[in-house]
Amino acid sequence: MSEAPERPTRKPTRRDVARLAGVSDAVVSYALNGGAPVAPDTRRRVLAAVAELGYRPNQAARALRSGSARTLVLAVPDRDDPVFANPFFAEYAAAIESAARERGYALYSTATSFEPDGLRARFEEFAARMVDGVLVLSSGAADRSAIDPVGLPWVDLNAPGARDGVASVGTDLRAGAERATEHLLDHGRTRVAFVGQLDDREPRHSGWRAACASRGVPPGRVYDGGYTRDGGYVSGLRIADEDDRPDAVFAASDRTAVGVLRAFHERGVRVPEDVALVAFDGSWEAEYTWPPLTTVRQPIEAMADAAVARVLDPAGERAHAEFDAELVLRASCGPHR
Incomplete structure (x- = not known):
């Protein structure tokens, strides 16, 4: 006689984590997502419960509730000489990812045309995916009149100087x-x-x-x-x-x-x-x-930190941050x- 197949195990929920850690559902959310301070010992208990249960938050549901995917996009030019073949830009991207991660955001990169209609279409795609902001490696070429109407916060990287109404970061x-x-x-x-x-x-x-x-x-x-x-x-x-x-x-x-x-x-x-x-x-x-x-x-590190801070502060001043080189x-x- 063959054995009966095992019934699928129920996925652990946030409530299961809260019960095991001895805290409320809200504290689990704060410990994992931010939003309110959590004591270090409490955070450790929550993370230990998450690891023991194998809990995985439903990111899609979270994004729908909050209107934010806690995600940034690094948009780079689509060209014959790939941007990341240049070690400088590869290092810059790594520093941007580190600055985003420190603030609890994921970073994804994509190559795109900076022709106005094409760039606007990409911004509309990012907005539909609930992206929180876009870092645009356009070196001053991005047309703000094409992408500002989409309503997504954005920062121009590698900018040679200031442009009216554009938040940007660059070196002197x-x-x-x-x-x-x-x-x-x-x-x-x-x-x-x-x-x-x-x-x-x-x-x-x-x-x-x-x-x-x-x-x-x-x-x-x-x-x-x-x-x-x-x-x-x-x-x-x-x-x-x-x-x-x-x-x-x-x-x-x-x-x-x-x-x-x-x-x-x-x-x-x-x-x-x-x-x-x-x-x-x-x-x-x-x-x-x-x-x-x-x-x-x-x-690189200072510019990356400034760029991420600016794109996450859409109410901040739209100005150029210029850094000295060494x-x-x-x-x-x-x-x-």
Whole structure:
């Protein structure tokens, strides 16, 4: 005779947790979701009961009751060069997730077009999913007239400056570029080239140019390296093959500088003896090149914390938070004085 099949076990409820922990249903909710202070010993009893019973809150029901999924979205540009292939943005995203988690929110990332109609459609999708706010890595490109009517709080990341009515976070890129260039000039270099964007309105480009002008030194050549390793590599080959090559290079990103370093290595150009090099961003890979890169580090953790705090405070001021960058000295610029 075959055994009768086991009856399915009833899923534990919040009331079961409360009974085992010796507290009320409301205290279980406060301990798990916030909303009111709970004594540390009480919270520990609640969490122990949750673990013993295997209790799992119904997140969908909770979101419907509260109108909040306790979820943030990080929207990044959908492009051929994936954003997270850049170590700087990968580190930034990790810092944002940590800041969100500390406040009890989950973070999800998605790639999207920043064309106005497409971005608005994504915001409407986020609103339908009861997302609490969106962090938009648009570098100032997001059109507020397209997405403000949706009513979701949002913050623009990597913003180069203030825009009316937009909450944003960014680094003082121009000042950081000036400091990097001045450091090369302080090393006695007199022909400092720039590898980055050709547009002289871009803050790192304009900061490099301003630093040269303030010291009475003619700016060196500009090489179209963008923010990619490939762009830096091609630019580095051009520099290495020139008879009157510059004696220093300011690269607009760590990735660009990595490409420059490879090109110099292949052509036998010594760094820093022949050409000194300073980069921008301060990502982890800058420390592990050879020679290690002197770089201008953006304060990722502080920016991430400010961005999450702003998106969770929709009644707060819609303004730009600008952060200073730090020059991190390593071997690529030469001996430090």
